[in-house]
Amino acid sequence: MIRHHPSAEMLMSYSAGTLDTGQTLIVAAHLEACPTCATHALNARSIGGALLENALPTTLSENVTFECISDKIEQAERPAASELESPQPIKLANSLEAFTLSPLLQQVLQQSSSRLRWRFVAPGVRQCALPLFSSPAERVRLLALEPGFKTPEHSHHGFEHTLVLKGSYSDETGNYCKGDFQSVTAADCHQPVAGGEEECICLTVTSGAPRFTAFLPRLLRPFMDL
Amino acid sequence: MAGSAARELSFLTISFDERLVEVGSNKCRDAFRELFDHFAPRLKSFYLKGGSEEAAAEELVQETFVLIWRKAALYDPQKAAASTWIYTIARNLRIDRLRKEKAMIYKEEEFFATKLTTHETQTDVTYQNQMNTQLAQAIAKLPAPQAQVITLAFFEEATHSDIAKRLALPLGTVKSRLRLAFTRLAEMLEGSKQ
Protein backbone atom coordinates (compact mmCIF):
# COMPACT_ATOMS: atom_id res chain seq x y z
CA MET A 1 0.00 0.00 0.00
CA ILE A 2 1.57 3.24 -1.16
CA ARG A 3 1.25 6.05 1.35
CA HIS A 4 3.69 8.71 0.16
CA HIS A 5 3.15 10.43 -3.18
CA PRO A 6 4.68 13.17 -5.31
CA SER A 7 3.18 16.62 -4.65
CA ALA A 8 0.26 17.86 -6.73
CA GLU A 9 2.59 20.48 -8.25
CA MET A 10 5.03 17.82 -9.32
CA LEU A 11 2.28 15.73 -10.92
CA MET A 12 1.04 18.81 -12.75
CA SER A 13 4.52 19.66 -14.03
CA TYR A 14 4.98 16.04 -15.06
CA SER A 15 1.71 16.08 -16.99
CA ALA A 16 2.50 19.40 -18.67
CA GLY A 17 5.90 18.03 -19.68
CA THR A 18 8.01 20.63 -17.90
CA LEU A 19 10.08 18.35 -15.65
CA ASP A 20 13.66 17.43 -16.53
CA THR A 21 14.12 13.87 -17.72
CA GLY A 22 15.33 12.35 -14.45
CA GLN A 23 12.38 13.77 -12.56
CA THR A 24 10.08 12.61 -15.35
CA LEU A 25 11.50 9.10 -14.97
CA ILE A 26 11.08 8.95 -11.20
CA VAL A 27 7.48 10.22 -11.38
CA ALA A 28 6.65 7.87 -14.28
CA ALA A 29 8.03 4.95 -12.24
CA HIS A 30 5.86 5.91 -9.26
CA LEU A 31 2.79 6.19 -11.50
CA GLU A 32 3.27 2.64 -12.70
CA ALA A 33 2.79 1.45 -9.13
CA CYS A 34 0.25 4.03 -7.96
CA PRO A 35 -3.21 4.15 -9.55
CA THR A 36 -4.13 7.17 -7.42
CA CYS A 37 -1.39 9.33 -8.87
CA ALA A 38 -1.88 7.85 -12.35
CA THR A 39 -5.47 9.11 -12.17
CA HIS A 40 -4.29 12.57 -11.08
CA ALA A 41 -1.82 12.63 -13.96
CA LEU A 42 -4.50 11.66 -16.46
CA ASN A 43 -6.78 14.34 -15.00
CA ALA A 44 -4.00 16.87 -15.47
CA ARG A 45 -3.46 15.84 -19.08
CA SER A 46 -7.22 16.05 -19.61
CA ILE A 47 -6.99 19.69 -18.51
CA GLY A 48 -4.32 20.21 -21.19
CA GLY A 49 -6.58 18.49 -23.71
CA ALA A 50 -9.60 20.60 -22.77
CA LEU A 51 -7.52 23.79 -23.08
CA LEU A 52 -6.26 22.66 -26.48
CA GLU A 53 -9.72 21.75 -27.74
CA ASN A 54 -11.15 25.11 -26.69
CA ALA A 55 -8.14 27.30 -27.50
CA LEU A 56 -8.36 30.33 -29.75
CA PRO A 57 -7.38 29.19 -33.25
CA THR A 58 -4.52 30.78 -35.20
CA THR A 59 -4.98 30.98 -38.98
CA LEU A 60 -2.76 28.57 -40.84
CA SER A 61 -0.71 29.73 -43.81
CA GLU A 62 -1.23 28.10 -47.20
CA ASN A 63 1.72 25.82 -46.37
CA VAL A 64 -0.50 23.84 -44.03
CA THR A 65 -3.66 22.68 -45.76
CA PHE A 66 -5.48 19.40 -45.39
CA GLU A 67 -4.23 18.50 -48.86
CA CYS A 68 -0.58 18.83 -47.90
CA ILE A 69 -1.14 16.68 -44.82
CA SER A 70 -2.87 14.13 -47.07
CA ASP A 71 0.20 14.07 -49.32
CA LYS A 72 2.44 13.60 -46.31
CA ILE A 73 0.49 10.66 -44.96
CA GLU A 74 0.49 9.06 -48.41
CA GLN A 75 4.26 9.28 -48.40
CA ALA A 76 4.69 8.25 -44.79
CA GLU A 77 5.40 4.58 -44.65
CA ARG A 78 2.68 2.41 -43.23
CA PRO A 79 3.18 1.99 -39.51
CA ALA A 80 5.20 -1.10 -38.74
CA ALA A 81 3.12 -3.89 -37.22
CA SER A 82 5.25 -3.66 -34.10
CA GLU A 83 4.11 -0.08 -33.56
CA LEU A 84 0.53 -1.19 -33.28
CA GLU A 85 1.03 -4.13 -30.99
CA SER A 86 1.40 -3.97 -27.27
CA PRO A 87 5.07 -3.85 -26.40
CA GLN A 88 6.60 -7.31 -26.07
CA PRO A 89 7.95 -8.13 -22.64
CA ILE A 90 11.72 -8.03 -22.98
CA LYS A 91 13.98 -10.52 -21.29
CA LEU A 92 15.71 -8.73 -18.48
CA ALA A 93 19.13 -9.22 -17.04
CA ASN A 94 18.98 -10.90 -13.62
CA SER A 95 20.46 -7.80 -12.03
CA LEU A 96 17.27 -5.91 -12.87
CA GLU A 97 14.92 -8.23 -11.03
CA ALA A 98 14.87 -5.94 -8.02
CA PHE A 99 13.08 -3.29 -10.07
CA THR A 100 9.75 -5.00 -10.68
CA LEU A 101 8.04 -1.90 -9.35
CA SER A 102 8.60 -0.16 -12.68
CA PRO A 103 8.83 -2.02 -15.99
CA LEU A 104 9.60 1.34 -17.60
CA LEU A 105 12.66 1.81 -15.39
CA GLN A 106 13.69 -1.80 -16.02
CA GLN A 107 13.64 -1.18 -19.75
CA VAL A 108 15.62 2.04 -19.48
CA LEU A 109 18.22 0.28 -17.32
CA GLN A 110 18.30 -2.69 -19.66
CA GLN A 111 19.10 -0.33 -22.55
CA SER A 112 22.15 0.95 -20.78
CA SER A 113 23.13 -2.07 -18.70
CA SER A 114 26.65 -2.07 -20.14
CA ARG A 115 27.23 1.42 -18.79
CA LEU A 116 25.88 0.81 -15.31
CA ARG A 117 28.16 -0.10 -12.46
CA TRP A 118 27.48 -0.37 -8.74
CA ARG A 119 30.15 1.41 -6.73
CA PHE A 120 31.08 1.13 -3.09
CA VAL A 121 30.34 4.42 -1.31
CA ALA A 122 30.81 3.60 2.35
CA PRO A 123 30.35 0.44 4.43
CA GLY A 124 26.70 -0.51 3.92
CA VAL A 125 26.05 1.73 0.90
CA ARG A 126 26.44 1.24 -2.82
CA GLN A 127 25.36 3.54 -5.57
CA CYS A 128 24.94 3.31 -9.30
CA ALA A 129 24.94 6.58 -11.23
CA LEU A 130 22.66 6.61 -14.25
CA PRO A 131 24.51 8.72 -16.80
CA LEU A 132 21.50 8.48 -19.08
CA PHE A 133 20.11 11.93 -19.34
CA SER A 134 21.67 15.14 -20.53
CA SER A 135 20.23 17.67 -18.10
CA PRO A 136 23.06 19.17 -16.02
CA ALA A 137 20.56 20.33 -13.40
CA GLU A 138 19.93 16.91 -11.90
CA ARG A 139 21.69 13.69 -10.96
CA VAL A 140 19.94 10.38 -11.26
CA ARG A 141 21.13 7.32 -9.39
CA LEU A 142 20.25 4.08 -7.70
CA LEU A 143 21.15 3.74 -4.05
CA ALA A 144 21.39 0.45 -2.15
CA LEU A 145 21.47 0.44 1.65
CA GLU A 146 22.19 -2.64 3.72
CA PRO A 147 19.48 -3.66 6.21
CA GLY A 148 19.48 -1.26 9.15
CA PHE A 149 21.97 1.17 7.57
CA LYS A 150 21.84 4.68 9.09
CA THR A 151 22.67 7.49 6.66
CA PRO A 152 24.37 10.50 8.22
CA GLU A 153 21.94 13.30 9.00
CA HIS A 154 21.95 15.76 6.14
CA SER A 155 20.06 18.59 4.50
CA HIS A 156 20.17 19.68 0.88
CA HIS A 157 21.14 22.63 -1.22
CA GLY A 158 18.55 21.70 -3.83
CA PHE A 159 15.94 18.99 -4.02
CA GLU A 160 16.11 15.26 -3.48
CA HIS A 161 13.38 12.95 -4.77
CA THR A 162 13.43 9.32 -3.70
CA LEU A 163 11.37 6.36 -4.88
CA VAL A 164 11.64 3.08 -2.96
CA LEU A 165 12.10 0.18 -5.39
CA LYS A 166 12.80 -2.55 -2.85
CA GLY A 167 12.85 -2.82 0.95
CA SER A 168 12.08 0.22 3.09
CA TYR A 169 13.53 3.09 5.11
CA SER A 170 12.30 5.45 7.79
CA ASP A 171 13.14 8.99 8.77
CA GLU A 172 11.64 11.67 11.01
CA THR A 173 8.70 12.04 8.60
CA GLY A 174 7.62 8.42 8.37
CA ASN A 175 8.17 4.95 7.02
CA TYR A 176 8.80 4.57 3.28
CA CYS A 177 8.08 1.23 1.60
CA LYS A 178 8.15 -0.11 -1.94
CA GLY A 179 6.50 2.44 -4.27
CA ASP A 180 6.60 5.32 -1.77
CA PHE A 181 7.89 8.67 -2.97
CA GLN A 182 9.64 11.32 -0.90
CA SER A 183 10.66 14.84 -1.85
CA VAL A 184 13.09 16.69 0.38
CA THR A 185 13.89 20.35 -0.23
CA ALA A 186 16.61 22.71 0.93
CA ALA A 187 14.77 23.51 4.14
CA ASP A 188 14.49 19.91 5.34
CA CYS A 189 17.00 17.91 7.28
CA HIS A 190 16.68 14.15 7.55
CA GLN A 191 18.39 10.95 8.54
CA PRO A 192 16.98 7.93 6.72
CA VAL A 193 17.49 4.49 8.28
CA ALA A 194 17.06 1.38 6.15
CA GLY A 195 14.55 -1.21 7.35
CA GLY A 196 16.06 -4.21 9.12
CA GLU A 197 14.50 -7.00 7.06
CA GLU A 198 16.18 -6.59 3.66
CA GLU A 199 18.39 -4.40 1.51
CA CYS A 200 16.75 -1.10 0.54
CA ILE A 201 17.11 0.04 -3.08
CA CYS A 202 15.93 3.48 -4.13
CA LEU A 203 15.94 5.58 -7.25
CA THR A 204 16.99 9.12 -6.39
CA VAL A 205 17.06 12.35 -8.36
CA THR A 206 18.95 15.22 -6.79
CA SER A 207 20.16 18.71 -7.47
CA GLY A 208 22.90 20.15 -5.34
CA ALA A 209 25.15 18.18 -2.99
CA PRO A 210 23.83 17.24 0.45
CA ARG A 211 25.05 19.22 3.46
CA PHE A 212 25.91 17.26 6.57
CA THR A 213 24.91 18.54 9.94
CA ALA A 214 27.05 16.25 12.06
CA PHE A 215 30.79 16.03 11.74
CA LEU A 216 31.36 12.59 10.30
CA PRO A 217 34.63 12.85 8.44
CA ARG A 218 34.80 9.24 7.36
CA LEU A 219 31.33 9.22 5.89
CA LEU A 220 31.22 12.80 4.80
CA ARG A 221 33.46 12.61 1.77
CA PRO A 222 31.74 9.79 -0.04
CA PHE A 223 28.33 11.30 0.62
CA MET A 224 29.35 14.66 -0.75
CA ASP A 225 29.74 12.85 -4.01
CA LEU A 226 26.43 11.14 -3.55
CA MET B 1 -21.19 29.29 -20.38
CA ALA B 2 -24.55 29.54 -22.15
CA GLY B 3 -26.67 26.40 -22.39
CA SER B 4 -26.59 26.24 -26.18
CA ALA B 5 -22.80 26.63 -26.28
CA ALA B 6 -22.53 23.81 -23.74
CA ARG B 7 -24.68 21.53 -25.85
CA GLU B 8 -22.65 22.33 -28.92
CA LEU B 9 -19.44 21.61 -27.01
CA SER B 10 -20.79 18.33 -25.75
CA PHE B 11 -21.70 17.30 -29.27
CA LEU B 12 -18.24 18.25 -30.51
CA THR B 13 -16.39 16.46 -27.72
CA ILE B 14 -18.12 13.16 -28.27
CA SER B 15 -17.72 13.45 -32.01
CA PHE B 16 -13.94 14.01 -31.77
CA ASP B 17 -13.54 10.77 -29.85
CA GLU B 18 -15.62 8.99 -32.49
CA ARG B 19 -13.79 10.67 -35.37
CA LEU B 20 -10.45 9.57 -33.98
CA VAL B 21 -11.73 6.00 -33.65
CA GLU B 22 -12.84 6.12 -37.31
CA VAL B 23 -9.40 7.31 -38.35
CA GLY B 24 -7.87 4.48 -36.36
CA SER B 25 -10.11 1.65 -37.45
CA ASN B 26 -11.10 2.63 -41.01
CA LYS B 27 -8.45 5.15 -42.07
CA CYS B 28 -11.40 7.46 -42.63
CA ARG B 29 -10.30 10.63 -44.46
CA ASP B 30 -13.47 12.59 -43.70
CA ALA B 31 -13.07 12.00 -39.99
CA PHE B 32 -9.41 12.96 -40.27
CA ARG B 33 -10.36 16.19 -42.02
CA GLU B 34 -12.77 17.08 -39.22
CA LEU B 35 -10.01 16.61 -36.66
CA PHE B 36 -7.69 18.67 -38.84
CA ASP B 37 -10.18 21.52 -39.27
CA HIS B 38 -10.73 21.80 -35.56
CA PHE B 39 -7.34 21.00 -34.05
CA ALA B 40 -4.79 22.26 -36.60
CA PRO B 41 -5.36 26.00 -35.99
CA ARG B 42 -5.47 25.36 -32.23
CA LEU B 43 -2.31 23.29 -32.29
CA LYS B 44 -0.65 26.18 -34.09
CA SER B 45 -1.67 28.44 -31.17
CA PHE B 46 -0.31 25.81 -28.76
CA TYR B 47 3.10 25.63 -30.44
CA LEU B 48 3.32 29.42 -30.84
CA LYS B 49 2.51 29.90 -27.15
CA GLY B 50 5.22 27.39 -26.34
CA GLY B 51 7.75 29.71 -27.99
CA SER B 52 8.07 28.25 -31.50
CA GLU B 53 8.50 30.56 -34.50
CA GLU B 54 5.68 30.66 -37.05
CA ALA B 55 7.35 28.28 -39.53
CA ALA B 56 8.43 25.82 -36.84
CA ALA B 57 4.95 25.88 -35.31
CA GLU B 58 3.39 24.98 -38.66
CA GLU B 59 5.93 22.23 -39.20
CA LEU B 60 5.03 20.81 -35.79
CA VAL B 61 1.32 20.99 -36.66
CA GLN B 62 1.99 18.87 -39.74
CA GLU B 63 4.12 16.40 -37.79
CA THR B 64 1.32 16.13 -35.22
CA PHE B 65 -1.20 15.14 -37.88
CA VAL B 66 1.11 12.60 -39.47
CA LEU B 67 1.48 11.04 -36.01
CA ILE B 68 -2.26 11.19 -35.34
CA TRP B 69 -2.85 9.35 -38.63
CA ARG B 70 -0.21 6.75 -37.93
CA LYS B 71 -1.01 6.12 -34.28
CA ALA B 72 -4.79 6.47 -34.33
CA ALA B 73 -5.21 2.68 -34.21
CA LEU B 74 -3.72 2.82 -30.70
CA TYR B 75 -6.35 5.26 -29.50
CA ASP B 76 -8.80 3.81 -27.01
CA PRO B 77 -11.78 6.07 -26.25
CA GLN B 78 -12.27 4.23 -22.95
CA LYS B 79 -8.94 5.56 -21.73
CA ALA B 80 -8.79 9.20 -22.76
CA ALA B 81 -10.62 11.89 -24.67
CA ALA B 82 -9.39 12.54 -28.21
CA SER B 83 -8.28 15.99 -27.07
CA THR B 84 -6.22 14.49 -24.21
CA TRP B 85 -4.63 12.00 -26.58
CA ILE B 86 -3.79 14.72 -29.13
CA TYR B 87 -2.48 16.96 -26.35
CA THR B 88 -0.15 14.19 -25.17
CA ILE B 89 1.24 13.74 -28.69
CA ALA B 90 1.66 17.48 -29.20
CA ARG B 91 3.30 17.99 -25.81
CA ASN B 92 5.78 15.20 -26.50
CA LEU B 93 6.58 16.57 -29.97
CA ARG B 94 7.35 19.90 -28.39
CA ILE B 95 9.62 18.29 -25.80
CA ASP B 96 11.35 16.30 -28.58
CA ARG B 97 11.95 19.47 -30.53
CA LEU B 98 13.50 21.15 -27.50
CA ARG B 99 15.65 18.10 -26.86
CA LYS B 100 16.93 18.04 -30.43
CA GLU B 101 17.92 21.68 -30.18
CA LYS B 102 20.33 20.69 -27.40
CA ALA B 103 23.84 19.76 -28.43
CA MET B 104 23.83 16.33 -26.84
CA ILE B 105 21.14 13.68 -26.81
CA TYR B 106 21.63 10.37 -25.07
CA LYS B 107 20.21 7.33 -26.76
CA GLU B 108 18.65 6.31 -23.43
CA GLU B 109 16.91 9.64 -23.25
CA GLU B 110 15.32 9.12 -26.64
CA PHE B 111 14.48 5.53 -25.81
CA PHE B 112 12.83 6.64 -22.60
CA ALA B 113 10.86 9.40 -24.36
CA THR B 114 9.49 6.94 -26.91
CA LYS B 115 8.60 4.38 -24.25
CA LEU B 116 6.91 7.03 -22.14
CA THR B 117 4.73 8.24 -25.02
CA THR B 118 3.54 4.71 -25.74
CA HIS B 119 3.02 4.10 -22.05
CA GLU B 120 1.05 7.31 -21.56
CA THR B 121 -1.12 6.99 -24.62
CA GLN B 122 -2.06 3.47 -23.47
CA THR B 123 -2.57 4.29 -19.84
CA ASP B 124 -4.83 1.89 -17.96
CA VAL B 125 -6.86 4.50 -16.17
CA THR B 126 -10.51 4.34 -17.09
CA TYR B 127 -12.12 7.50 -18.21
CA GLN B 128 -15.57 8.49 -19.35
CA ASN B 129 -15.80 10.81 -22.26
CA GLN B 130 -18.69 12.93 -21.08
CA MET B 131 -16.45 14.41 -18.41
CA ASN B 132 -14.46 16.37 -20.96
CA THR B 133 -17.28 18.81 -21.67
CA GLN B 134 -17.77 19.35 -17.97
CA LEU B 135 -14.05 19.93 -17.64
CA ALA B 136 -14.08 22.70 -20.26
CA GLN B 137 -17.01 24.29 -18.46
CA ALA B 138 -15.31 23.97 -15.10
CA ILE B 139 -12.14 25.63 -16.42
CA ALA B 140 -14.28 28.47 -17.78
CA LYS B 141 -15.83 28.89 -14.33
CA LEU B 142 -12.56 29.07 -12.40
CA PRO B 143 -11.73 32.42 -10.80
CA ALA B 144 -9.65 34.38 -13.33
CA PRO B 145 -6.31 34.16 -11.46
CA GLN B 146 -6.65 30.36 -11.23
CA ALA B 147 -7.66 30.00 -14.89
CA GLN B 148 -4.65 32.09 -15.82
CA VAL B 149 -2.08 29.91 -14.00
CA ILE B 150 -3.73 26.71 -15.26
CA THR B 151 -3.53 27.97 -18.86
CA LEU B 152 0.09 29.05 -18.44
CA ALA B 153 1.03 25.70 -16.92
CA PHE B 154 -0.76 23.36 -19.34
CA PHE B 155 -1.18 25.28 -22.56
CA GLU B 156 1.92 27.46 -22.60
CA GLU B 157 3.84 24.84 -20.63
CA ALA B 158 5.62 27.37 -18.50
CA THR B 159 7.39 25.98 -15.44
CA HIS B 160 5.97 27.13 -12.13
CA SER B 161 8.92 29.46 -11.57
CA ASP B 162 8.49 30.90 -15.10
CA ILE B 163 4.86 31.62 -14.25
CA ALA B 164 5.92 33.34 -11.02
CA LYS B 165 8.35 35.52 -13.00
CA ARG B 166 5.90 36.34 -15.76
CA LEU B 167 3.13 37.32 -13.38
CA ALA B 168 5.51 38.91 -10.86
CA LEU B 169 4.06 36.74 -8.10
CA PRO B 170 5.79 34.77 -5.35
CA LEU B 171 6.33 31.12 -6.32
CA GLY B 172 4.25 30.05 -3.32
CA THR B 173 1.24 32.01 -4.61
CA VAL B 174 1.53 30.42 -8.04
CA LYS B 175 1.73 26.96 -6.50
CA SER B 176 -1.23 27.49 -4.23
CA ARG B 177 -3.37 28.86 -7.09
CA LEU B 178 -2.42 25.88 -9.22
CA ARG B 179 -3.21 23.48 -6.42
CA LEU B 180 -6.60 25.10 -5.75
CA ALA B 181 -7.54 25.04 -9.42
CA PHE B 182 -6.32 21.50 -9.92
CA THR B 183 -8.11 20.21 -6.83
CA ARG B 184 -11.34 21.81 -7.97
CA LEU B 185 -11.06 20.37 -11.50
CA ALA B 186 -9.95 16.95 -10.27
CA GLU B 187 -12.86 16.74 -7.82
CA MET B 188 -15.20 17.53 -10.67
CA LEU B 189 -13.59 14.80 -12.79
CA GLU B 190 -13.73 12.26 -9.96
CA GLY B 191 -17.34 13.16 -9.23
CA SER B 192 -18.39 12.65 -12.84
CA LYS B 193 -17.10 9.07 -12.77
CA GLN B 194 -19.61 7.88 -10.19
Ligand SMILES: [Zn+2]
Ligand atom coordinates in the same frame (compact mmCIF):
# COMPACT_ATOMS: atom_id res chain seq x y z
ZN1 LIG C 1 1.11 8.06 -5.77
